[in-house]
Amino acid sequence: MIYLDNAATTLRKPQCVTDAVVRAMNTMGNPGRGAHSNALSASRVVYDARCKIAKLFGCKRPDHVVFTSNSTEALNIALNGIFEQGDHVITTDLEHNSVLRPLYRLEKAGIISLSFVPADSRGRADQDAFLSLLRPNTRAIVCTHASNLTGNMIDIARVGKIAHDHGALFVVDASQTAGAVPIDMERMNIDILCFTGHKGLMGPQGTGGLCIREGVEIRPFKVGGSGVHSYDKEQPSPYPTRLEAGTLNSHGIAGLSAALDYLNEVGIEAIRDREAMLTRRFYEGVSKIDGVTVYGDFGSEHTAVVALNIRDEDSAIISDTLYEDYEIATRPGAHCAPRMHEALGTTEQGAVRFSFSWFNTPEEVDEAVRAVAELAE
Amino acid sequence: MRQKKLTLIVTFATTTQAMAVEKYCLENSLPGRIIPVPREITAGCGLSWKAAPGDRELLAAALEGAGLGWEEMHIIEI
Numbered sequence: 001m002i003y004l005d006n007a008a009t010t011l012r013k014p015q016c017v018t019d020a021v022v023r024a025m026n027t028m029g030n031p032g033r034g035a036h037s038n039a040l041s042a043s044r045v046v047y048d049a050r051c052k053i054a055k056l057f058g059c060k061r062p063d064h065v066v067f068t069s070n071s072t073e074a075l076n077i078a079l080n081g082i083f084e085q086g087d088h089v090i091t092t093d094l095e096h097n098s099v100l101r102p103l104y105r106l107e108k109a110g111i112i113s114l115s116f117v118p119a120d121s122r123g124r125a126d127q128d129a130f131l132s133l134l135r136p137n138t139r140a141i142v143c144t145h146a147s148n149l150t151g152n153m154i155d156i157a158r159v160g161k162i163a164h165d166h167g168a169l170f171v172v173d174a175s176q177t178a179g180a181v182p183i184d185m186e187r188m189n190i191d192i193l194c195f196t197g198h199k200g201l202m203g204p205q206g207t208g209g210l211c212i213r214e215g216v217e218i219r220p221f222k223v224g225g226s227g228v229h230s231y232d233k234e235q236p237s238p239y240p241t242r243l244e245a246g247t248l249n250s251h252g253i254a255g256l257s258a259a260l261d262y263l264n265e266v267g268i269e270a271i272r273d274r275e276a277m278l279t280r281r282f283y284e285g286v287s288k289i290d291g292v293t294v295y296g297d298f299g300s301e302h303t304a305v306v307a308l309n310i311r312d313e314d315s316a317i318i319s320d321t322l323y324e325d326y327e328i329a330t331r332p333g334a335h336c337a338p339r340m341h342e343a344l345g346t347t348e349q350g351a352v353r354f355s356f357s358w359f360n361t362p363e364e365v366d367e368a369v370r371a372v373a374e375l376a377e
Numbered sequence: 378m379r380q381k382k383l384t385l386i387v388t389f390a391t392t393t394q395a396m397a398v399e400k401y402c403l404e405n406s407l408p409g410r411i412i413p414v415p416r417e418i419t420a421g422c423g424l425s426w427k428a429a430p431g432d433r434e435l436l437a438a439a440l441e442g443a444g445l446g447w448e449e450m451h452i453i454e455i
Contacts, residue, residue: 032392035413035424043424047396063393227392228423241391 001327002364007148007176007305007355008331009198009205014262017255021204024254031250032227042250049257050240056260057174057193058184059211066240067209067248071175072098074194074210077243078171079103079142081218082192087112087139090130090168093119093339094147094154099173100339103142117143119343122297123150130162140169140191145177149337149353150296150344151279151305153177160189169216175199176303179259180275182268191216200271201263202358203256206249212239220245271358275304278356278365282306285369291376295344295351304356307335310376315350318375322352326371330354381454385433387426388414388448395424398445407439408432415455 003011024045029038031046050062059065068074079102083089089112091103106112117129130141141163146153156172163170169191174183179200185193190213197207212218223235224245235242263271280298283306287294295307310318319332333350334341341347354368387409389395399411409428418425428436430452440447 032424033422035411040411043392043396044399047393047400050393062397063391228390229419230422236390238390238394240393 001329002360002367003329004354004356004360004364004368005329005331006357006360007199007303007353010200010202010357010359011329012357012359013202013204013255014259016258016262017203020258021251021255024251028250028254030247033225033247045254045257046248046250049253049260052257052260052264053195053209053211056183056263057178057195057211058186059193059213060186061214061239064212064214064239065209066212066243067207067253069206069249070198070208071173071194071196074196074208075099075171075173076102077221078192078194078210078218079106080221081243082169082171082216083112083139085111086137088115088135088137089113090115090117090133090138090141092117092125092143092154093343094123094125094144094150094152095142095337095339096144096148096173096175097336097338098175099142099144112139116339119340121344123147123152123295123340123344124297124300125152125154127155127158130159134162134166134168138166138168140171142171142173144173144175145181145183146303146305147296147337147340148176148305149307149335149340149351151176151303151307152296153181153301153303155301156190157188164189176305179263179268180271180303182272185211185213192218197252197256197259201256201259203259204252207252207256210243218243222246266358274358275356276302278360278362279304279306281362282354282356282365282369285366286372289373289376292372295346305353306355307351307353308372309346309349309351310372312349315346315352319352321375322371326367328368328371383430383452384455385409385428385430385436386415386418386451386453386455387428387436388418388451389424389426390446390448392424394446395426398426398440398447401440401443401445402426402436405439407436409436415453417453417455418449418451
């Protein structure tokens with residue numbers, strides 16, 4: 001089987017990740033709940049992982065790295081914890097539902113008003129709109145680092161500067177780029193960075209988190225067990241405990257920590273170069289095929305994603321045929337990105353998304369190109 | 378019967394703070410170890426750093442120098 005659905009989750013993980021999870025399940029107690037060696041070993045692993053995440057993303061304080069079960073949870077914590085009645089928020093057409101739905105809910109509740117940076121028919125965000133949409137009450141710009149459908153990237157360093165020049169917060173959804181593209185919260189003026197552990201970071205599912213700039217206050221989304229100050233009626237206020245009620249997924253975090261070691265050993269630049277080479281190879285192969293429409297802008301910065309359609313064929317049927325006849329795993333349909341599909345004009349047809357990882361090979365890419373060519377004949 | 382003795386107890390606001398201190402102390406050969414917070418200090422739960430009373434100045438200076446936070450330092454008989 002050729003797995004080309006890495007934007008959904010990286011199927012193949014480094015062996016050290018699996019080993020770390022198994023070791024953790026056999027040895028680790030509850031992190032932050034007790035001082036015996038099993039509990040402490042869990043606490044140490046979690047703390048080490050915080051330090052590695054902080055270093056990777058340029059978050060100044062490891063205690064401002066909060067672990068969650070995925071980036072959707074991280075985004076819900078962030079977006080439900082920073083806004084006040086009457087705030088205005090700018091987001092984009094490139095967003096995933098993990099950004100859109102929390103914002104729509106806040107808008108429906110009458111808490112925020114919402115403006116969208118539009119995307120054109122090639123899925124490119126109108127960069128100037130980040131500036132023109134600003135209002136005196138704009139509290140935050142919330143945007144993805146890259147579209148999960150087209151792979152088009154947003155120049156977040158530029159957007160971060162616009163946000164900070166206006167005195168607004170900058171919240172970034174790095175689900176599609178964490179581990180695959182360098183991110184520096186300081187340089188990019190990011191206040192809250194939400195990430196998932198199971199995609200580019202190559203860790204286990206059920207891991208993710210948010211990195212918070214010092215001084216940014218987020219109200220807790222959930223409250224409960226903290227392992228400290230048990231007789232207080234309120235959730236303790238220091239990060240990360242403020243936002244981490246309940247037992248952490250320390251087994252998963254142990255795997256994520258091992259994945260971070262692997263990433264550091266290989267180097268994000270090397271990963272980015274390889275994924276770019278695979279993506280370019282696939283794009284150049286399929287874009288020449290008669291009847292194939294490729295979406296997105298391949299003339300600028302891009303992640304390892306190529307979405308396409310074959311004439312007016314149903315993307316679900318094409319994806320299924322790719323799997324049944326060629327054993328190639330892809331993702332059809334809407335990809336939880338409704339506004340992006342509206343911009344591309346693919347609401348009805350959907351699109352077939354091919355997404356590559358560090359572990360894919362040029363031979364696999366060539367086989368996928370041949371399969372698309374045959375289906376387009 | 379267990380003999381009680383004077384002990385330095387450093388308390389923390391979060392487990393993360395305790396882990397940061399433990400890591401720093403181990404890396405810099407500073408004295409002490411993590412224990413559960415004694416009930417005499419706070420009737421809750423959580424982790425604290427236990428060392429000899431005479432290590433108080435050394436630890437306070439080292440942690441402050443490293444920018445590491447803690448809640449309180451107590452010398453109690455446990």
